[in-house]
Amino acid sequence: MFQVFEERAYLVGVEQKGSKVDTYGIDESLKELAQLADTAGLLVAGSTYQKLASPNPRTYIGSGKAAEIKNAIHALDVETVIFDDELSPGQLRNLENTFGGDVRVCDRTALILDIFSQRAATHEATLQVALAQMEYQLPRLTRLWTHLERQAGGQVKGMGEKQIEVDKRILRDQIGVLKKELESVRRHRKLYRDRRLSVPVPVVSLVGYTNAGKSTLLNQLTGADVLAEDRLFATLDPTTRRVQMKNGKEFLLTDTVGFIQKLPTMLVAAFRATLEEISESSLLVHVVDISHPLAEQQIDAVEKVLSELDISSIPKLMVWNKVDKASDPWKVKAEAKKRDDVVCISALNSDGLDDFCYAVQQKLKDSMVWVEALVPFDKGELLSSIHQLGMVERTEYNENGTLIKAYVPLRLARLLAPMRQLVYL
Numbered sequence: 564m565f566q567v568f569e570e571r572a573y574l575v576g577v578e579q580k581g582s583k584v585d586t587y588g589i590d591e592s593l594k595e596l597a598q599l600a601d602t603a604g605l606l607v608a609g610s611t612y613q614k615l616a617s618p619n620p621r622t623y624i625g626s627g628k629a630a631e632i633k634n635a636i637h638a639l640d641v642e643t644v645i646f647d648d649e650l651s652p653g654q655l656r657n658l659e660n661t662f663g664g665d666v667r668v669c670d671r672t673a674l675i676l677d678i679f680s681q682r683a684a685t686h687e688a689t690l691q692v693a694l695a696q697m698e699y700q701l702p703r704l705t706r707l708w709t710h711l712e713r714q715a716g717g718q719v720k721g722m723g724e725k726q727i728e729v730d731k732r733i734l735r736d737q738i739g740v741l742k743k744e745l746e747s748v749r750r751h752r753k754l755y756r757d758r759r760l761s762v763p764v765p766v767v768s769l770v771g772y773t774n775a776g777k778s779t780l781l782n783q784l785t786g787a788d789v790l791a792e793d794r795l796f797a798t799l800d801p802t803t804r805r806v807q808m809k810n811g812k813e814f815l816l817t818d819t820v821g822f823i824q825k826l827p828t829m830l831v832a833a834f835r836a837t838l839e840e841i842s843e844s845s846l847l848v849h850v851v852d853i854s855h856p857l858a859e860q861q862i863d864a865v866e867k868v869l870s871e872l873d874i875s876s877i878p879k880l881m882v883w884n885k886v887d888k889a890s891d892p893w894k895v896k897a898e899a900k901k902r903d904d905v906v907c908i909s910a911l912n913s914d915g916l917d918d919f920c921y922a923v924q925q926k927l928k929d930s931m932v933w934v935e936a937l938v939p940f941d942k943g944e945l946l947s948s949i950h951q952l953g954m955v956e957r958t959e960y961n962e963n964g965t966l967i968k969a970y971v972p973l974r975l976a977r978l979l980a981p982m983r984q985l986v987y988l
Contacts, residue, residue, distance in 0.1 A: 571641050575645070578612055578613070579618075632664070768848065771820060774821065775850045779910040945978065949969055
């Protein structure tokens, strides 16, 4: 029988004195870092943190704390030390020198990039992650080549430096190639979106903190079989499925990549093609794990990323998921009732899904246009689209066709424009 040896990791954070009360505390942040490490397949052997006015510019932590961590590394047989914030190239190099050559030092950004690399399932996601990893590595190449100067015994000055410049040039060229490939992917995705927009089915995008339950909600509504597990970043690639409600109405539901606090900016930039799916939505559904003790902070982290996208005009619906896991479900539901833009569900148990679909329909109605149009009898397909996608208030039949009064999506209203004139003739 084979025994699997997991790589042992040690987590390190800094609590800055005077940091805001409403942000993630150091304990919660390290707990989330432990979840990330677990998702990456690492075994967390221990953790520590230090209170500082600001991180040490040379080593992120003080020299005393660094010595304490070095002792823990040997005592716990640790192979990787993970820091909770992004380290500068200099800090990374100094810490590796302090802990010894066999110990790998990485930061939260590198860990998230590693998870994304493991989880990338499509060509697009693979390109996006590779670009982000290369842009992260570019300023950090220096530490990879110091061994050349050590081997040369100081006789050949700058061997490592020359190799670094060659490698940086190669990496910049690769980054340029990747950016061109991604631009091609973006154009292809836009063509696909344009084709999809020609069929005026409303598009509803699920956004939210990682592990909030977006994929579970998509699976329960559509049977899409998207990976949904109790891990961070289980879904990277956007999945779009058709949802048919009990009243026959339809909409397209898109599951997008989850967000997280301290999400690396290079990842947001690299995943622009994926995030652009959101900007084409008729409605944004923000899924929140309401049972999480830091639900409010998670909402803020998502809103922060969304604010960087040009989507302020798109209607939003807040969904409080995992209500059954909350400490007081009745209190949560009572709070939701006071707000007109919140729906409570438990996606895993399929509780509240009818309420969710009704709320989506009402929100979509807000983004629809009121039309009165006389649809000729030979346009039966258009008439069925109005019934399927819109909200019909009244139908009358006369010798020239069907007089219909309804709320319809804007794209459908444009198709009906010539027939709207016929009403008044």
